Amino acid sequence: MDTLNSLALEVPIVSARYAYRFIRFMESRGVKRHTILEDTGVTEDMLESPEASLSMNQVLAVLGKADWLMTDERAAFEFGQQLDLPSHGLLGFAVLGQENPRRLISMIVQYLRVGLPLMDMELASTGSTFRIRLIDTWGLGSLRPCLTKIYMGSIHRVSSQVCSHFNFQFDFPSVIPEEDWKRLAPGCEFEFDANVSQVTMPLNGLPIRKVDASLEFLVARTRHDRNQQTLEADETVMQVRELIMSQPGRPCTTENIARRLDISPRTLRQHLASAGTSFRELRNDIRESFATLYLKDTNVPLESIAEKLGFSDQAGFTKAYRSWTGNTPGDVRRKARKKK
Known part of the structure; x- marks a missing residue:
């Protein structure tokens, strides 16, 4: 790895709140906190601090420890599903302020790129159907399946208010039958050993609950009276x-x-x-x-x-x-x- 990439791996880029929630998730499955944190460079103080951030190296160290401790390969997807809107900080408020389902999906993708930049995402749409493709830009190696499942689970959770059916595709295998995966997301489809890792989802067309429109971080608001628009x-x-x-x-x-x-x-x-x-x-x-x-x-x-x-x-x-x-x-x- 060249010097530039090595330095990038040491830059704090991910809020410690994600690590805190992940550790709590593993603890609920009987894994001791110190077992995961040992030799990772992540301390208890970091987990408790709202200002702390983890570097990519620290994230990979924690995930590496946890990955081999997971007894169920669906666990990473389940953890992703626990990352609901409030778990993502500003994302929760911004998304809840979107009245247009199409903007909501775009907002989710763009914010995750900023707040959880462990994988990149490519968004495309045909009519009312959206496709989000996950892209490994860090060279995650053996940890790519784990992170992919976390992202997929979170996308499922935060998008479910406007999408009722998801088609998940993973570019790696699974030894668990599809029926077991469907228990995590009833009515959805799971495909493994696909060419790419992506999720396809049609919009419900349901309106989003309107909240305080004064939130300063609502994305892409027009500044003009649009009553006369065609x-x-x-x-x-x-x-x-x-x-x-x-x-x-x-x-x-x-x-x-x-x-x-x-x-x-x-x-x-x-x-x-x-x-x-x-x-x-x-x-x-x-x-x-x-x-x-x-x-x-x-x-x-x-x-x-x-x-x-x-x-x-x-x-x-x-x-x-x-x-x-x-x-x-x-x-x-x-x-x-x-x-x-």
């Missing part, structure tokens, strides 16, 4: 927002989005204008929301946030963020840490 323009805005959310970095341009929607850039601008918005405004809204999530709920370095959001350098990101919010990224992060 249905066509409204649908275009929704599609554009989802495409921007799936890839808010440098490739996200008017031309690329128009090509993905199979319309001309001019037509795209017209639809957005009739909806009282613009590509630039939508993109900046989403960039601002994602940036605030990164700053308040993760320890991702500012230069990495800038790169993820499509800025050429940290200075450009800082200037843009200040123009959006009146605050610098550093100020927002410091204030968030003081509140914890």
Whole structure:
């Protein structure tokens, strides 16, 4: 492994609350805490601290210890199912504020990329059916099945309010019959030894419970009166927002989005204008929301946030963020840490 990757493995990136919940889960199955934590670099104080974060090396050490102690290969999926909305911190509030099921799914994927960056996710949709593909970007090796099942279980739990049927595919084998897996998720399908690890799910079309719309981290809210929008323009805005959310970095341009929607850039601008918005405004809204999530709920370095959001350098990101919010990224992060 090169020096850059070795350093990346030591950077704190995951809130210790996930480790705390995982240890509690293992304890409920009769595994002693000290057995899992020994030689992992994770301490009791870290588990109890709301500000603590774990590095990738520490996460892998804990999972490695626990993986061989699990007597049921479904355990990792079950733990994922226990990661409900409140377990993900800001995700719970942000998701509960989404009235549109399509935005809810996009929000889940984007937030998990930020708050639990152990695997990457590729989101695609056809009509009302969504597909989330899991991608191993760390070279997880033998621990990839364990983490994949944790992610799948959590996706199932937090998406179940808008999806009733899930088709889970795993690119590794299982010695347990499918019927046993279905007991964890009745009405769902499980396939092993597939080409990829992904979950496919059609939306129910049910409305999401409306909560306080003033939450500052609700993603992608329009700023204009939309009472006079045509249905066509409204649908275009929704599609554009989802495409921007799936890839808010440098490739996200008017031309690329128009090509993905199979319309001309001019037509795209017209639809957005009739909806009282613009590509630039939508993109900046989403960039601002994602940036605030990164700053308040993760320890991702500012230069990495800038790169993820499509800025050429940290200075450009800082200037843009200040123009959006009146605050610098550093100020927002410091204030968030003081509140914890």
